[in-house]
Amino acid sequence: MAESSSSNEVTFRLSRSRRSVPRSRAVLHAVLGCWGVNQEVLDSAELVLSELVTNALRVRVPSGRQVGVRIARSLEDGLLRLEVSDAGSGRPEVRAPGDEEAGGRGLLLVEALAHRWGVQERAGGIGKTVWAELKAPDIVAGPVGKEIAAAMVRPGQQVRVWGEWRAVVSVCSEQCDVDDLAVVLGLDEGPALRVRASDPLAVRQCEDV
Known part of the structure; x- marks a missing residue:
């Protein structure tokens, strides 16, 4: 469920459902289209956000807790920031899965595509926020067109x-x-x-x- 938006950020919440991953991508695609982000950055951002949301949905949390998403831009630095918050404990770590393992490569992908990424405790709440920043030098100061x-x-x-x-x-x-x-x-x-x-x-x- 989306909560708020401004010219430089959009925040929303997602239910713990498998449909939440494509929902988050749809909103991201629309927002980055307004910000004039090129296709290469858009594709990378969609992959990164998909992995972060997927990981958050796998975390064990108290009943009824949702996943929070924040999409923000820094015009001065030419950076796009993606944040995904959940109420679970622990910190995600990059793994090196074996060739026969089907999963475990999500954060490897995030690390490869992002300019930088990290984890921080949620201010005033339980759980954590996993964030990633991507370079987006062509990000524009306002919506394109009308x-x-x-x-x-x-x-x-x-x-x-x-x-x-x-x-x-x-x-x-x-x-x-x-x-x-x-x-x-x-x-x-x-x-x-x-x-x-x-x-x-x-x-x-x-x-x-």
Whole structure:
């Protein structure tokens, strides 16, 4: 379930389901498209995020705990940062599995693709956050064109719906029954708008605030 977004980061939560891996990739793909990231970085980021989310889903945690995801960019450093948090104990370690072992190579892939990565305790909570940073020198300062992914829309912007511009007063999200997340936009007039997180929406006032 997505929680919040700004011009430089998106955070959301995922249920402990096998569908959460493709859901996280769908949101990442939409966000990085808005940020102008090239295909090579996008492909690497999708692989890294998939591995981090997969590992988090395998951790034993108390019942009802979700997996947290944060996608952020640093324009000054040209870096893309991916964070995945879970309520489990322990720290993941890079393994060197044998040729006949089917698994155990996830963090090897993360280490190979990321500029750097690490693990830190969650501030004010139980569990840990595994993060990875990728170099993204072409990351842009704002959305490309007039369309951005629904996951990037935030209160204070205007979206064009039903042939008119409507102000966004609230943003929340929920799981779809398919491999994606849904974003629900509360508008100043008319009913709320429910769309897929990866769907493009025409927006105004997209500059940083």
